[in-house]
Amino acid sequence: MSHKTLFTxxxxxxxxxxxxxxxxxxxxxxxxxxxxxxxxxVGKTLFLEHQGLTSIEPIDSVVLDxxxxxxxxxxxxxxxxxxxxxxxxxVIPFSVDSIETITINSDAQSFATGYTVEGxxxxxxxxxxxxxxxxxxxxxxxxxxxxxxxxxxxxxFANHRDSILQSYKxxxxxxxxxxxxxxxxxxxxxxxxxxxLIFNIYDKKDSRIFAAVANVYDxxxxxxxxxxxxxxxxxxxxxxxxQQEKAAQExxxxxxxxxxxxxxxxxxxxxxxxxxxxxxxxxxxxxDHMTLLSFTAMDTDWSVAYQSQINGLYQTYSGRGLRIYQxxxxxxxxxxxxxxxxxxxxxxxxxxxxxxxxxxxxxxxxLPALFLINAQGDIVARASSFDELRSLIxxxx
Numbered sequence: 172m173s174h175k176t177l178f179t180x181x182x183x184x185x186x187x188x189x190x191x192x193x194x195x196x197x198x199x200x201x202x203x204x205x206x207x208x209x210x211x212x213v214g215k216t217l218f219l220e221h222q223g224l225t226s227i228e229p230i231d232s233v234v235l236d237x238x239x240x241x242x243x244x245x246x247x248x249x250x251x252x253x254x255x256x257x258x259x260x261x262v263i264p265f266s267v268d269s270i271e272t273i274t275i276n277s278d279a280q281s282f283a284t285g286y287t288v289e290g291x292x293x294x295x296x297x298x299x300x301x302x303x304x305x306x307x308x309x310x311x312x313x314x315x316x317x318x319x320x321x322x323x324x325x326x327x328f329a330n331h332r333d334s335i336l337q338s339y340k341x342x343x344x345x346x347x348x349x350x351x352x353x354x355x356x357x358x359x360x361x362x363x364x365x366x367x368l369i370f371n372i373y374d375k376k377d378s379r380i381f382a383a384v385a386n387v388y389d390x391x392x393x394x395x396x397x398x399x400x401x402x403x404x405x406x407x408x409x410x411x412x413x414q415q416e417k418a419a420q421e422x423x424x425x426x427x428x429x430x431x432x433x434x435x436x437x438x439x440x441x442x443x444x445x446x447x448x449x450x451x452x453x454x455x456x457x458x459d460h461m462t463l464l465s466f467t468a469m470d471t472d473w474s475v476a477y478q479s480q481i482n483g484l485y486q487t488y489s490g491r492g493l494r495i496y497q498x499x500x501x502x503x504x505x506x507x508x509x510x511x512x513x514x515x516x517x518x519x520x521x522x523x524x525x526x527x528x529x530x531x532x533x534x535x536x537x538l539p540a541l542f543l544i545n546a547q548g549d550i551v552a553r554a555s556s557f558d559e560l561r562s563l564i565x566x567x568x
Contacts, residue, residue, distance in 0.1 A: 204244040204272040205265075209235055209258065212279035218257040219243040222264065224400055230254070247271075250395040251293075251354035258282045264301055265294035266354035296346055296355040303342040304362040304369070310335045311364050315473070325555035332537060339369050347380060351387040357397060360384060366468060366500075366525065367538060372408040373531020381405045404526060411531040438464070438542070438550050439532045441498060443519035446508055456496045456517050457544050461567055463560070464542040464550075465497040466535055469510040477539055478510070480557045484564070485516055491568045492546075500524045500538070543567070 209217060212235045219231040231243035245254070251268035256275060261283040263275060273294055277286035284302060288294045314335065318328040343359035350356060360381060362369050370377045385405035388398040441453040456462060465481060468474065485495055495516035501507040502524045511518040521527045533540065541554040543563055551567065554560040 201247050201270060202244045203247045203267045203270055204242065205254075205256070205275065206240075206242045206272065207274045207276040208239045209241065209276070209282070210239045210278040212239060212258060212282075213237055215258060215279065217241055217243075219245065220255050220257055221245070222253040222255050224396060227255075250392045250397070251357070252397075253354065253358065263298075264358070265291065265297055266358065267291075268293070268354060293353055293355050296353075297358050300343060300346060300355065300359045300362065303339050304364075307335050307339040307369065308364050310338075319473070319476075325559075329555075336364070336369055336536075339364075343370070344380070347384065351384045352391045356384050357388070357401065360401075363525070365471065365538075368525050371530065371536060372404060372526065373411045373528065373534075375412050378405075378408040378412050381408050407526075407528065408531070411528045414532070438544055438548070439529070441496070441519070441529065443498065443521055445517065445519050446511055451496075451517055451519050453496050454548075456494050457548065459546050460492055460494045461546050461564070462494045462496055462544040463564075464544055465495065466500070466529070466533065466538060466540040467497060468500050468538055470501050470503055470506045471538070473539075474510065478514070481516070482514070484557070484560070487561075488564055488568065489516075493564060493568065498529065500527060500530075 205219060214234065216232055216234050218229060221228045221230050230245040233241045233243060235241060247270045248267060251266055253264060253266050255265070256263040258279060263277065263283055263286050265273060265275070265288070271291060273291045274289040275286055284305065286298070288298055311332065314328060314331050317323050318325070339362070343362070347356040347359050360370055370380060372378060372381055381401070382405045385401045388395065388401050392398045438453070442450050445451050453464065463484065467477060481495065481497070484493070497516060497518050499507050499518065499520045501520060504520065507520050521529060529535070533542070541560060542550050543552045543554060543560065545551045545567055552563050554563065
């Protein structure tokens, strides 16, 4: 054997050995790891879950002992994905985009708010966004309680509500524009308060933010499932915003022209299935009748009280010609059907939920939302309270 051949053989052997050592150090797999200590949770089960687009899937779990130490893991995703640690009803969200080890420490009492993160900058930033979202939810819950108790008028409620939403958006936009391709940007876009997206995909300003992140995901993660979801959502958002602008222009133009003989309606028509699957059109229900258009969700804490008020209006005014067309944005058909089964007015469900184009077309920033349509087909009011609504109906009927 020549010296050259021997040298080449030695290099090849050393290279193979080095690769085997690296593989051994890395566990020889394609996994991410999550580890740490959770104090005060002896005997409780800590779950690692994948937070997908439409479902939450269990990945791993461990029963915590006196030391509270845990180690779990899963297959490293091809593109940035979202996961969470869950202890009973408390969760800690984080993202994973490679083979990495993330350390999360916390305690059972303040599990979702008092945790620390090491080994992942995106996970640390997600914590910042997550806490801002939790603060917004707490503030909104307290505000709703004050309003429901009659301690503040609707005008104050609306101003405080907008302030709460903007406070979260200020935090979110900082991380979004810092790095739109980061999983933190995606996470920040899709946070909710009481089941509603904080960033309104049908608001012109918010629509541009969705489009910005969608374009970046289209460039850097073209095969990602989340890219498809975000990109399609952004396209729908842009289309509805343009439809809003076009409608506003047409209304302005119509107001400046002589009124034609043909009858027109001053609202966006809705055609959705009722509890039996039959399509019901708002325009057919509202034709020549005063109609209350209600947007709501049945699977909420306030639903029972709200439906009681709607029933009161029906009992008082249906005999005088009032009709009610109620749109629910519930994702769970079982809950919706059980709640509306005995209601005598028109109930329909929009399966698009918080992504419904109706939210943009009717400029709905929070639920419930009430609109009063007169017999001529014009929206005469967007009611802020049931007392105001009763006064308006009495004047119209």
